[in-house]
Amino acid sequence: MDVAYKRRLPTFSSYPCVRDHTGIQPDRKMSRAAERLRLMINHLDRSSATISAVPTSTQTFTSHPQTLRFTHDTGLLTPEQRLFYEENGFILIKNLVSEEDIDKFRKAFERICRQEVKIPGLVVMRDVAIVKSEFVPDEKAVSKLQDFQEDPELFQYCNLPQILNYVECFTGPNIMAMHTMLINKPPDAGKKTSRHPMHQDLHYFPFRPADSIVCAWTAMEKVDRQNGCLVVLPGTHTGTLQEHDYPEWEGGVNKMYHGVRGYDPKHPRVHLEMEKGDTVFFHSLLIHGSGMNRTQGFRKAISCHYASADCYYFDVKGTSQENIENEVKDIANRKYGLGEMTLKDIWALRGRLVQGERTSL
Ligand SMILES: CCCCCCCCCCCCCCCCC(=O)SCCNC(=O)CCNC(=O)[C@H](O)C(C)(C)COP(=O)(O)OP(=O)(O)OC[C@H]1O[C@@H](n2cnc3c(N)ncnc32)[C@H](O)[C@@H]1OP(=O)(O)O
Ligand SMILES: Nc1ncnc2c1ncn2[C@@H]1O[C@H](COP(=O)(O)OP(=O)(O)OP(=O)(O)O)[C@@H](O)[C@H]1O
Ligand SMILES: O=C(O)CCC(=O)C(=O)O
Ligand SMILES: [Fe+2]
Ligand SMILES: [Mg+2]
Numbered sequence: 292m293d294v295a296y297k298r299r300l301p302t303f304s305s306y307p308c309v310r311d312h313t314g315i316q317p318d319r320k321m322s323r324a325a326e327r328l329r330l331m332i333n334h335l336d337r338s339s340a341t342i343s344a345v346p347t348s349t350q351t352f353t354s355h356p357q358t359l360r361f362t363h364d365t366g367l368l369t370p371e372q373r374l375f376y377e378e379n380g381f382i383l384i385k386n387l388v389s390e391e392d393i394d395k396f397r398k399a400f401e402r403i404c405r406q407e408v409k410i411p412g413l414v415v416m417r418d419v420a421i422v423k424s425e426f427v428p429d430e431k432a433v434s435k436l437q438d439f440q441e442d443p444e445l446f447q448y449c450n451l452p453q454i455l456n457y458v459e460c461f462t463g464p465n466i467m468a469m470h471t472m473l474i475n476k477p478p479d480a481g482k483k484t485s486r487h488p489m490h491q492d493l494h495y496f497p498f499r500p501a502d503s504i505v506c507a508w509t510a511m512e513k514v515d516r517q518n519g520c521l522v523v524l525p526g527t528h529t530g531t532l533q534e535h536d537y538p539e540w541e542g543g544v545n546k547m548y549h550g551v552r553g554y555d556p557k558h559p560r561v562h563l564e565m566e567k568g569d570t571v572f573f574h575s576l577l578i579h580g581s582g583m584n585r586t587q588g589f590r591k592a593i594s595c596h597y598a599s600a601d602c603y604y605f606d607v608k609g610t611s612q613e614n615i616e617n618e619v620k621d622i623a624n625r626k627y628g629l630g631e632m633t634l635k636d637i638w639a640l641r642g643r644l645v646q647g648e649r650t651s652l
Contacts, residue, residue, distance in 0.1 A: 380528030465600035465647035482542025488550025503599035528574035
């Protein structure tokens with residue numbers, strides 16, 4: 292038992308209950324995990340009390356060496372928040388990004404859709420159902436912006452100090468922004484193509500370790516089950532990277548929207564309903580996706596994948612990631628004629644240091 296570690300912890304009773312600061316909807320499917328977490332916290336609480344009340348040398352502690360594998364102690368996360376991420380692989384922080392900032396990102400998005408600015412490297416993606424029917428030259432045709440690292444306004448999102456403070460809890464102090472997106476999930480055109488299949492983001496990344504990669508995803512408006520909020524499978528971050536393929540969906544699937552092979556729809560899942568400005572941080576192995584957008588509005592979110600600059604690239608050849616590497620290379624080649632570039636080169640070009648030192652990536 293790591294008594295030194297325990298002594299640094301404030302008392303748990305001074306914090307609100309877990310559900311309050313995670314913003315998670317009560318969900319029967321979560322109850323077992325939540326109960327385990329409550330037990331862990333109660334246990335910590337009791338043993339802390341025991342340490343100060345009865346500091347005898349004969350005392351033995353019989354269980355739970357608390358090794359926290361997925362979080363760093365920066366003083367920001369409460370002990371309950373750390374345990375929550377350790378156990379579930381995500382944490383939701385309410386009201387983290389201001390209305391003002393979000394409105395600024397929305398305006399920047401609209402300018403890009405109206406083609407008033409041209410941003411180097413930016414990829415504008417249209418939903419497969421729209422691409423295959425008509426062309427509409429405005430934001431109603433755009434389902435996603437990818438790689439906005441050269442847009443000074445949108446990239447401010449990745450530099451927000453309150454976001455980076457949380458990111459540091461998962462990556463440590465040297466932080467790279469590796470991948471940026473603004474998702475404009477369209478009203479479903481009737482073929483369920485607005486769904487995002489369940490996947491692990493690590494499938495797309497030719498760098499490791501997985502525990503040092505985290506996504507920040509901020510709701511730009513209220514997101515709920517109706518407009519296709521994020522759906523997560525709690526605890527799946529403790530598993531390994533699974534094989535990904537295109538799901539066999541009748542209505543079609545968007546380019547590169549791979550899903551975990553053999554997805555079990557019976558696995559307990561949690562719908563992350565969020566208000567404008569709420570931000571979820573989740574581990575690169577956490578299985579997640581989003582349901583169809585059943586409303587007439589475009590559900591907007593902005594996100595960035597961060598990695599520790601101390602991560603290293605590796606060659607995905609011969610691994611389950613070879614299929615996505617081939618697709619990315621193909622597109623990079625067709626669009627930019629980057630035939631000679633490796634996946635590693637492409638990522639190193641797009642990544643941006645946002646804190647500390649660029650040590651490796
Ligand atoms: C420097 C190079 C970078 C290359 C891209 C790198 C991508 C790296 C991905 C990393 C993701 C990591 C984070 C994890 C995130 C998990 C996800 O989000 S998975 C989904 C990610 N999605 C994408 O990455 C899609 C990126 N989109 C694109 O690259 C483009 O939008 C495009 C699909 C290539 C289409 O762009 P473009 O070629 O400009 O479009 P068109 O000329 O109109 O169409 C060409 C061709 O493609 C068909 N098409 C267009 N859109 C889609 C679509 N959404 N789904 C399926 N097919 C589509 C279109 O019909 C045309 O086909 P045709 O047969 O020639 O008619
Ligand atoms: N075969 C599959 N492979 C991978 N992911 C899938 C598969 N089928 C569905 N999903 C994903 O599972 C999640 C839940 O799917 P579903 O269609 O039930 O969406 P939902 O609208 O969120 O759920 P509900 O209808 O219960 O509100 C979505 O993220 C969806 O994209
Ligand atoms: O916003 C969404 O619907 C999910 C996005 C996502 O998981 C991704 O692009 O990796
Ligand atoms: Fe994802
Ligand atoms: Mg459904």
